[in-house]
Amino acid sequence: MALEDIVRNIKAKATQEVKRIKEEADKEGEEIIKKAREEADKVKTRILYQLESQAKEGKRKLVIRMRSEERKKLLIHKRKLMDEAFRQAKQKLSSLEKAEYLSLIKRSLISNIDSGEEEITVSPRDEEWMEGNFIKD
Template sequence: MALEDILKKINEEARAEADSLLSLARAEAQSIREKARREADDLKATLMREAERRAKSHAERIRILAGLDQRKEILAVKKRLVDESIEEARKKILNLPPEEYLAFLKPLILNAVESGNEEIVPAEREKDLFTAAFLRSLNDALGPERGHLRLSAEAGAFSGGCVLREGNRETNLTLSSLIESNRDMLEPQVARVLFGETKQHG
C-alpha cells in the first residue's frame, strides 16, 4: 500500500474516531442537561409545595388571629355594655325619689350595723335625706339595746350611700363600693338580661 494511501486511511480513522467521541460527548452533554432539568423541575416542585404549605399555614394563622381579634372585640363591646348598664343602674338609684332611696338604703344600713353605736356619715349631696325621722326609724328597727345610731356632723365626698363609723372601724356602704363588691354577681345577671347569656365571659 502506498504511503499516501496509508496516510489517508489513518486520517479517515482519526476523523471517524473524533466524530464518535464528539457524538458521545454530545450525548453525555444532553444527558447532563436532561438530568439537570429534571433536578431543577423536582426542586421547583418541592419549592412550590413548600410555598403552598407555608401559604396555607400562614392563611390559617391569619384566620385564627382574626377570629381571636374578633372575639376579643366582641367581648370588649359586651364588657363595655355591661359596665354602662351597671353605671346607668347606679345613676337611677341615685335619682330615686327620697322615700324610695331611703327604703333602698335602710336594710343595707341595718344589716351592716355591728354594735349599734356607730355614727352615720352620709354623702355630701344626701345629708339632708338623713333626717331625725329616718335615724329614729333605724334605731327603732335595731331595738332598745342596739338602737343608738347617730348622725355624723361630717359628710363624705362620695356620690351616694353612707359610711358607718365607730372609732377606727368603718363600714363602707357607699353606692360605688356596694356595686364594686357585688360586681361578680351583678355582671352575669346584667349579661343575661342584655345578651341572654348564663355567664359573662372575659
C-alpha cells in the same frame, strides 16, 4: 497501497473516530443536562410545595390571630356596654324616692319567687329601709 493511501485511510479513520467520540460526548452531555433539568424540576416542585404550605400555614395563623383579636375587641365592647348599663341603672335607682324604690324592689322580689324558700341579700341601706313587714304591706 501507497503511503498516501495509508495516511489518508488513517486520517479518515481518525476523523470518523473523532466524530464518533464527539457524538457520544454530545449525547452524554444532553443526557446529563436532561437529568439535571429533571432534578432541578423536582427541587423546584418541592420548594414550591414547601413555600405554599408555609404560606397556607401563615395565612391560617393570621386568620386565627385576627379572629382572636376581633373577639377580644367585641368582649371589651360588650363589657363597656354592660358597665354603662349598670351605671345608668344604678343612677336611676339611686335617684328614685324611697317609696318608689321600695315599690319597685317589692314587685321585683314578688315576681321572682319560685318556692317561697328563696333567700335574698340586701345592702345595709335597703335593709334599713325594709323595716318590719315590708313584703306583707
